[in-house]
Amino acid sequence: MKRMVWDTVKVFIIFVACTCLFYFGLQVMHSEYEQFHRYDTPEGPSVKVFQNEQSFIDRLNIFFRLGE
Secondary structure (H helix, E strand, C coil), X not given: CHHHHHHHHHHHHHHHHHHHHXXXXXXXXXXXXXXXXXXXXXXXXXXXXXXXXXXXXXXXXXXXXXXX
């Protein structure tokens, strides 16, 4: 009985240690990427992807042709 309790305590300690390590690892990653600005204006040559000059019928035609 004493052996089983000791094994349970060891597993609980390992679980708590791994949970704390995971939590603090997530905190470090969050603080690293919190300063990363994804929506800054691009540097260098950039190309506009969306052209608003197409009509709705043209867009619908492309949608049915390509299946997108």
